[in-house]
Amino acid sequence: MPLELRALRYFVAVAEARHITRAARQLGMAQPPLSQQIKALEQHLGAALFRRLPRGVELTPAGEALLDDARALIQQAEQAEVRVRRVARGELGRLRLGMINSAPFHPLIPGVIREFRRRYPTVALSLDEGTTPLLAAAVLARRMDAAFIRPLLAPEEGLVETPLMSEDLVIALPSGHPLSRRRRLPLMALSLEPFVLFPRAVGAGLHEEILRACHRVGFLPRVVQETSQVTSIVNLVAAGMGVSIVPASMQQAQIDGVSYRAIAGAVPKARLSLIHRADEADAAQIQNLLQLV
Amino acid sequence: MPLELRALRYFVAVAEARHITRAARQLGMAQPPLSQQIKALEQHLGAALFRRLPRGVELTPAGEALLDDARALIQQAEQAEVRVRRVARGELGRLRLGMINSAPFHPLIPGVIREFRRRYPTVALSLDEGTTPLLAAAVLARRMDAAFIRPLLAPEEGLVETPLMSEDLVIALPSGHPLSRRRRLPLMALSLEPFVLFPRAVGAGLHEEILRACHRVGFLPRVVQETSQVTSIVNLVAAGMGVSIVPASMQQAQIDGVSYRAIAGAVPKARLSLIHRADEADAAQIQNLLQLV
DNA sequence: CAAGTGGCATATGCAAATCGTATTGCAAAA
């Protein structure tokens, strides 16, 4: 029958009160059971912890030695308790977050991240960029806890996808391009232009969305250059490599040599989702994050 | 109802086995009560510690966090236990020892101290010198735990005195003193000599013993110099200040200018005692020390 | 000096926590 914290708590109370009766009162119990517990503890340890005096008790050297350890143990147990609760509430721990390249340009994302850091400053937050499929794979493989991505083509086993918002897509033209004279352009105006787009392999929902929109108005974009990062697409457009269709929030990135024009007619949307593992749907960090978005 | 170590031991077992059933076997109990205990712990902490899988269980982040703390707590509790036992057995702790100035010259004392250090190397041993009354007061005031002293004139309340041994007293003469031509001297031969002795106030049993011996043969020593330390007495004798009567073991101290002569007739004795507090008669250090002497 | 007081130990009875046995439930593997 091993040592229990209860015994140590009783012991400390008696050691501090130097009286069994008084300690019992402070503990909210009667004196006899406390005497028993102390006796049992002494028997268990095979050592006298107190000297019984006519007027109270006194610590023996062995009791002296135990007192320090007992206090430390009790306090550490309490600390362990609060630590677990904090981890459970997500106030402590870590959150490995991923995001696609274009996410930081939409004001929502930096806002959420800033707010998370403000609310849970003790959570170690790590941030990485990647493409939608890479991020999904990382979350699934537990190398990441959650990620802001473009919608997945097919629902992934073991992943939960939470749609966050959708924003308009806009046309990106090299500055001075003939089409840039008009404020709004129908998609069809791009039918003969060279395109800079995501590679099909990488392209998750967004690539699909763009192709579908073009298809709807009756053409297939002629892709002259592929790159997996939105920022690179914009840079290639600036270099005059071609035109592209990007999320409206990319206009936040003030890049010389690129003009953005709204799409006339049916405007295709860029949707953003947050994914996390299904088996961590109740993990506190995830919950806290979801609450913010 | 606070946290108990039992719960943590159960938790660690389950966390390490990753199975409740297997952990229960290792703990020597059935599976249902263990399930209950784990559930109760989770409820108490307000946090899920395990994810129940079809094939065993898995730690949640909160459980992960608790595991380290739980292991540490259990181990520290065990360490505290062995520490108390060791203190109780006197293998750990401290022993503040005192001795009179002449004690180190009797082979018994250094022998005992050396043996104590060999047997209980983890006991912090401190050593101080002093006069018999000062040492008795220090022990009584708990500034010291035990002391080698000359016998007390009267038994002191709260102190236990253990007689250790007695040795002959011998006469100390300055070298070349006329009396030093004879190997043995009757005490009476010193009746007209100047004496170097302890001050009466300091003098406990030994001072008394010397005076009584002189009184027995019919003279009162003429004290020309007083000092409370035996070594000083011997030095003063060496300086030709007078003669003295000292424990035979002082011959161990090879001091130039002093000759020792045995006493003819009834030889007075120098007795040595060990004292310690009565209320610590059962203290392990004291017991160990007494066992050695 | 005798009665009173303070404080710890022991005895006994009860209530609650813990455990074991039996059973159910559920999801993956055969």
Next chain:
DNA sequence: TTTTGCAATACGATTTGCATATGCCACTTG
């Protein structure tokens, strides 16, 4: 679909822990 492995639930049995009552000892007080 059946089987299997493992956790959850139900309930009776046992142990543990606490409270009340009492005894004993040392010191205090009238």
